[in-house]
Amino acid sequence: MSKKKEKPIAVSVIKRLPVYYRFLTTLHSKGVERISSSELAEKLGVTASQIRQDLSQFGNFGQRGYGYRVANLKEAIAKILGLDNQMDMVLAGAGNLGKAIINYPNFKRRGFYIKGIFDVNPELIGQEVAGLLVQDISLLADFLTNNRIDIGIITTPPESAVDVADIFVRGGIRGIWNFAPVSLNYSGKVLVENVHISESLLTLSYMIDEKFGSKS
Amino acid sequence: MSKKKEKPIAVSVIKRLPVYYRFLTTLHSKGVERISSSELAEKLGVTASQIRQDLSQFGNFGQRGYGYRVANLKEAIAKILGLDNQMDMVLAGAGNLGKAIINYPNFKRRGFYIKGIFDVNPELIGQEVAGLLVQDISLLADFLTNNRIDIGIITTPPESAVDVADIFVRGGIRGIWNFAPVSLNYSGKVLVENVHISESLLTLSYMIDEKFGSKS
DNA sequence: TAGATTGTTAATCGATTAACAATC
DNA sequence: TAGATTGTTAATCGATTAACAATC
Structure with a gap:
């Protein structure tokens, strides 16, 4: 079965997902539990707006007032990228x-x-x-x-x-x-x-x- | 000495120059003498407009009614990219x-x-x-x-x-x-x-x- | 010359950023 | 609750495409 196709996602967005994924993997392996869009943005040299905008294309992965759970977000992106498929x-x-x-x-x-x-x-x-x-x-x-x-x-x-x-x-x-x-x-x-x-x-x-x- | 800085060139343009360069090198080695922006566009899967727009940032390399001399354009791009410098x-x-x-x-x-x-x-x-x-x-x-x-x-x-x-x-x-x-x-x-x-x-x-x- | 194709301006399209109400 | 931060809408910015006058 193919994914639900809501609206086509811009390629520019998709190209950034692996970057987020890689960095979240690093954070996760260091035991970091949460991160905000602005912290993530700073580390990756992009804007917080962009990260939130990008992620919002696929769903709501964060908690207002708290940020993102590293493990959850990492897994969510893995799923989006299809890393759970062979x-x-x-x-x-x-x-x-x-x-x-x-x-x-x-x-x-x-x-x-x-x-x-x-x-x-x-x-x-x-x-x-x-x-x-x-x-x-x-x-x-x-x-x-x-x-x-x-x-x-x-x-x-x-x-x-x-x-x-x-x-x-x-x-x-x-x-x-x-x-x-x-x-x-x-x-x-x-x-x-x-x-x-x-x-x-x-x-x-x-x-x-x-x-x-x-x-x- | 640094290059004359007219206006800063967009990175997106600069990233396409090596693509043009590679293709012109191939054409040149095949003995092709001239090419129009539309022929080039078709081969590379971009628009002719984009090619002309990109090149025009650096100078006038073509001849109206004729197109571009492959050897000339190749050398011009090499110069722009600084391939003549070590x-x-x-x-x-x-x-x-x-x-x-x-x-x-x-x-x-x-x-x-x-x-x-x-x-x-x-x-x-x-x-x-x-x-x-x-x-x-x-x-x-x-x-x-x-x-x-x-x-x-x-x-x-x-x-x-x-x-x-x-x-x-x-x-x-x-x-x-x-x-x-x-x-x-x-x-x-x-x-x-x-x-x-x-x-x-x-x-x-x-x-x-x-x-x-x-x-x- | 007539036809072809550039160089460039203007119009469109898309992507990024800013801002803020929603809400945890 | 008060503070923080998301999700999302609207504004801005930049890049691509269309169009055409200039001209070889």
Whole structure:
């Protein structure tokens, strides 16, 4: 069953939920029981208004005069983000970046399971990474027909990214988490979340020049 | 010398420049000579208006009735982003993610130079990565006083990220490229660009549930 | 020239912030 | 209760899109 769709929530709001979630997890592990929107805002460098506005899109999680119970709010956000549902994933490209992602420690805790790892490199095929054997990429299409996979992760070089993405889409994947520096366009059929790592370095570089002046 | 500051450019605009740049680089390598804002828009999934609006903040790079010369526009954006200036960087955390970043092939071409790699792990210290020896993190502070470094990269586990960031800031670094899932707050003193990789997975997960319905 | 496409202004749309009544 | 803080409405701010005169 799909969620009740009240009104569509803005993407800008959804992108902030994981930030709140991460910070609440930290607070919770430190034994902090309550927090107000203004305290939270200060720690995260946003406004209290924004936090209350964001949360109010999903329900009433606080108590007037008191604030938010950290444990409750954390769980509420986990629920909103669907972290209580399992998501099955495959990864293509078992280089350093791929391995870094596979070994991310919180995936399982949050319901994300890597079910298969694929690569073209004969030296990597057969290697064990986090308890899985790296398989030949030529087996990917079959793997997807035999397994119901939600998310495909692309950590290949840019040249192969589009081919892999096509296999993912034909294989019935619902979302692509793309780390290759290419623009993937599958309007509507599949959701694509791009993590264009190097682009953020260019942004940083621009802002450094702007703030401190360029070195030349 | 610092750039002429006409009017401050919106961050949202600056974040799109690397996208344009990447795509123009691809076009250029394919031998494409000209492109119109509407063609570019279609390929990138944005509006032609936005592209023209964005570019017009920095100058007039096109020709009415013709469009943009790919080579010219590419170079113009490189200039805006400061890719013709050298940026010296150090990296802390030589695990898989750190190695992935160090080996990114386009850094030098774009003026980004990694000058030092640091870690706490004795097994990594002394290892050679991309022509540099991994050094003990205890040497980082001294390294920064002896070398003029622009950008510090944090690819450590979250527990050590704040300590490393403090060393960076005391060492006179101007920007931090942070991959650790922590919120770094150095309002004003230093620029911080966060790449919270796992947060984008949570966003994707939410949107999949929203679009296709959750599996439960 | 005629057609095409930019650069830019004005209109729209959406997101953030401020403010405050509701209420714990 | 009195003080604090939420949830929510309204006001502001900023970013995107539409439209078109300028012009290659």
